[in-house]
Amino acid sequence: xxxxxxxxxxxxxxxxxxxxxxxxxxxxxxxxxxxxxxxxxxxxxxxxxxxxxxxxxxxxxxxxxxxxxxxxxxxxxxxxxxxxxxxxxxxxxxxxxxxxxxxxxxxxxxxxxxxxxxxxxxxxxxxxxxxxxxxxxxxxxxxxxxxxxxxxxxxxxxxxxxxxxxxxxxxxxxxxxxxxxxxxxxxxxxxxxxxxxxxxxxxxxxxxxxxxxxxxxxxxxxxxxxxxxxxxxxxxxxxxxxxxxxxxxxxxxxxxxxxxxxx
Amino acid sequence: xxxxxxxxxxxxxxxxxxxxxxxxxxxxxxxxxxxxxxxxxxxxxxxxxxxxxxxxxxxxxxxxxxxxxxxxxxxxxxxxxxxxxxxxxxxxxxxxxxxxxxxxxxxxxxxxxxxxxxxxxxxxxxxxxxxxxxxxxxxxxxxxxxxxxxxxxxxxxxxxxxxxxxxxxxxxxxxxxxxxxxxxxxxxxxxxxxxxxxxxxxxxxxxxxxxxxxxxxxxxxxxxxxxxxxxxxxxxxxxxxxxxxxxxxxxxxxxxxxxxxxxxxxxxxxxxxxxxxxxxxxxxxxxxxxxxxxxxxxxxxxxxxxxxxxxxxxxxxxxxxxxxxxxxx
Numbered sequence: 001x002x003x004x005x006x007x008x009x010x011x012x013x014x015x016x017x018x019x020x021x022x023x024x025x026x027x028x029x030x031x032x033x034x035x036x037x038x039x040x041x042x043x044x045x046x047x048x049x050x051x052x053x054x055x056x057x058x059x060x061x062x063x064x065x066x067x068x069x070x071x072x073x074x075x076x077x078x079x080x081x082x083x084x085x086x087x088x089x090x091x092x093x094x095x096x097x098x099x100x101x102x103x104x105x106x107x108x109x110x111x112x113x114x115x116x117x118x119x120x121x122x123x124x125x126x127x128x129x130x131x132x133x134x135x136x137x138x139x140x141x142x143x144x145x146x147x148x149x150x151x152x153x154x155x156x157x158x159x160x161x162x163x164x165x166x167x168x169x170x171x172x173x174x175x176x177x178x179x180x181x182x183x184x185x186x187x188x189x190x191x192x193x194x195x196x197x198x199x200x201x202x203x204x205x206x207x208x209x210x211x212x213x214x215x216x217x218x219x220x221x222x223x224x225x226x227x228x229x230x231x232x233x234x235x236x237x238x239x240x241x242x243x244x245x246x247x248x249x250x251x252x253x254x255x256x257x258x259x260x261x262x263x
Numbered sequence: 264x265x266x267x268x269x270x271x272x273x274x275x276x277x278x279x280x281x282x283x284x285x286x287x288x289x290x291x292x293x294x295x296x297x298x299x300x301x302x303x304x305x306x307x308x309x310x311x312x313x314x315x316x317x318x319x320x321x322x323x324x325x326x327x328x329x330x331x332x333x334x335x336x337x338x339x340x341x342x343x344x345x346x347x348x349x350x351x352x353x354x355x356x357x358x359x360x361x362x363x364x365x366x367x368x369x370x371x372x373x374x375x376x377x378x379x380x381x382x383x384x385x386x387x388x389x390x391x392x393x394x395x396x397x398x399x400x401x402x403x404x405x406x407x408x409x410x411x412x413x414x415x416x417x418x419x420x421x422x423x424x425x426x427x428x429x430x431x432x433x434x435x436x437x438x439x440x441x442x443x444x445x446x447x448x449x450x451x452x453x454x455x456x457x458x459x460x461x462x463x464x465x466x467x468x469x470x471x472x473x474x475x476x477x478x479x480x481x482x483x484x485x486x487x488x489x490x491x492x493x494x495x496x497x498x499x500x501x502x503x504x505x506x507x508x509x510x511x512x513x514x515x516x517x518x519x520x521x522x523x524x525x526x527x528x529x530x531x532x533x534x535x536x537x538x539x540x541x542x543x544x545x546x547x548x549x550x551x552x553x554x555x556x557x558x559x560x561x562x563x564x565x566x567x568x569x570x571x572x573x574x575x576x577x578x579x580x581x582x583x584x585x586x587x588x589x590x591x592x
Contacts, residue, residue: 012365015395023392031380100375104433106344107372108393109364 018111020118028122038088041185042130046081047137050074053198055141065229066146072228074138075145075153076197079224081130082161083192083217087184089123090168090252094180097173097259112260116169116252123165124158131158145228152227160220160241164188166248167216173255191217216244293356295320295441295472296341301350303336303496310336312496313350318474318489320440323467325487325504326476333496334476335373338445341474342370355440366394366437371430373446379419383410383429386418390433400436408432409462424455431462442466444475448482460486484508508571514551515571518544518564531557 015021032038054073064072096102105115131154145153171184192198195217201209212218219240222232296318303311311333318324326334339345340352343360354362362368377386387401405411408428418426427447434442444463448456456479464486467473477483483490484504492500492507500507513535523544528537531546531554538545544564548554551569558564 012367013395014364015393019393021392024389027381027385027389027392031378031385034380096378099378100372101378103344104372104376105393107342107363107370108390109366109395110393 015109018114019109020114024110024118025121025125028118029125032089032092032122032126037181038126041181042081042085042088042126043133046077046084046130047134049080050077050134050138051141054138054143060142065225065231066149067144067228068142070141071138071143071145071149072225074134074143075157075225075228076221078131078134078138078154079157079161079217079221080188080192080197081134082127082157083164083188083220084185085127085130086123086161086165087168087171087188088181089126090119090165090170091172091175091180091184092122093119093169093172094175095178098176098178102259112256116256119169120162120165123168124162127161127165128158149227153224156227157220157224160223163216163220163241163245163248166245166252170248170251170255173252173259188217191215194218195221197221213240216240216248219244293320294318294353295322295355296474297351297353297356298337298341299351299353301337301340301347301352303333303340303345304348310496311340311347314493314496314498315350316491316498316501318472320472321470322489323473323487324475324489324491325483326474326491326493327478327480327483328493329478332493334493335445336496337493338370338443338474338476341443342368362441366439368441368443369434369437369439370443370445371427371434371447373449376430377418377426379417381418382414383416383418383421383425383432384414386429387432387436390436394437396436404432404435407435407462407466409458422455423450424452424459427451427455427459428462431459435466439471441472441474444473444477446476446478448477448479456482505571513547513549513571514569516544516546516548516551516555516558517566517568517570518546518558519566520544520562520564 050073054070054077059069059073062069093102102115135150135154139150168184171180175183177183194212194215195201196204196212197217201212201218204212213236219237222237223234223241226232226234226237294317296316298314298316301311301314302309310331314333314337326337328334336345340347341354341359343358343363352359355367357365357367359368381389384401384405387404388398391398391401391404402411405414408431410425410428410432413421413425416425418429421429431447442463447463448459451459460482463473475482475487487504490500490502490504490507491498519542521542523539523542525537525539528534528539528544528546533548533550533554534546535549536547538547546554555567555569558567
């Protein structure tokens with residue numbers, strides 16, 4: 001760039017990719033992992049829930065698809081963990097807005113869209129770790145899945161959790177609270193029940209089972225378990241995920257635009 | 264920072280003092296800041312009501328005024344955090360958000376803007392990453408802000424003064440041409456305030472332009488070479504601290520005379536009031552230089568002492584005249 005100033009400090013150029021950089025992701029990741037609550041809720045709790053409810057001898061011996069019920073519950077818990085992780089990753093923006101950090105970032109070359117992209121990468125990264133931890137615990141605790149299902153279920157649980165990264169971002173922009181996860185944690189719990197993650201939907205009774213199919217957790221769970229069960233309507237589940245991702249992403253964009261346009 | 268002579272103002276412009284500085288002599292003549300007829304409204308409230316202000320590179324300017332005068336609104340527009348309702352804002356010839364992104368201008372804000380689960384060093388490192396500065400710049404900024412020893416401390420565990428110095432370190436990172444400080448020492452104790460200003464002064468010696476908003480009058484007096492008074496969204500006075508003090512409230516000449524005559528002294532052109540205590544006389548006036556010359560040339564006055572009132576009094580004179588009906592809009 002050309003500059004008319006006589007003193008010539010550093011070459012003044014804008015960063016590549018609007019400030020999206022590995023360096024920032026690394027620092028942010030380190031900060032997230034420093035937060036004990038994040039670590040407990042996203043990495044440890046899903047694995048503990050799995051050990052509590054999925055490893056009794058009945059579950060280990062009963063078959064489910066190509067594996068056992070322990071494996072089935074493991075995939076559900078991995079979905080739950082990925083969901084918690086991506087939601088809390090997205091919801092970080094709430095804390096950062098409350099602290100005035102977002103405003104501080106506006107005094108840097110970081111573009112708002114690069115900031116969102118970094119939040120999504122972070123959310124998906126801890127989501128992946130959460131799934132990996134659950135699967136590692138599961139493999140040691142008697143979960144049986146066909147070899148291909150270990151990989152496919154894990155990847156699908158993780159990838160579909162993107163819908164909750166969008167959800168987290170939306171809520172992060174919507175709720176100004178510093179403790180947004182204290183609200184979202186229970187909400188995710190209720191949604192997980194409603195979506196058949198803790199109890200299979202068909203055990204809930206006909207009316208409830210029908211409603212369940214329209215809640216945001218249902219699709220993710222169905223898709224993630226499909227490589228194991230080969231059961232249920234995959235198209236309906238995919239439609240569910242796409243619809244909710246669109247809704248949450250649109251909501252996040254709407255709040256995001258309002259936030260950055262506030263002058 | 265050199266002294267810039269001001270212009271004596273006619274009596275009827277008492278409240279709108281515009282110091283006319285020597286023409287663009289510094290640098291290439293590019294202005295650091297150019298505010299032209301800037302207006303900022305929030306609904307029915309007018310926070311900034313037509314401010315025009317030109318600041319040249321290298322100046323250290325205090326933006327002084329009571330709460331709600333429009334200081335922070337002006338700073339926000341300089342940083343591109345908000346857009347003026349009318350008028351134009353340019354920083355080094357660019358739109359503010361552009362100047363900010365390029366690191367030409369940076370700021371130390373009043374409060375907030377820090378994450379308490381980052382360490383001091385990580386916070387500065389992140390800023391370095393965003394501005395594309397090398398890792399060596401991090402240690403340098405920490406050093407210059409005087410917080411190199413607490414680099415590993417979590418921000419949440421730092422005192423208010425330490426957090427403010429961290430903001431300062433972050434602001435130094437892009438090596439900005441213009442540094443803006445918005446009430447930088449609010450909440451600091453006397454020692455912390457002194458250390459902070461020592462660091463800023465040290466830094467400004469290198470020729471950086473500095474604008475600081477403050478309501479600590481002594482800070483403006485001690486650290487600025489130009490003071491801009493803002494009241495109700497308008498500039499009501501602009502000059503060196505000494506000029507503004509003198510223009511706003513005049514100076515006092517004290518002299519010793521053998522047989523002072525009140526009538527004769529009051530007759531000297533420009534004298535506002537005369538006070539005689541024995542052989543000591545006190546003359547209050549705006550242009551005390553001319554009176555001093557007159558006293559020395561035409562009377563037996565000796566031991567002359569010229570003092571200005573402090574900025575506090577100037578501040579009160581300029582800002583507390585709501586009832587006198589002075590309007591400049």
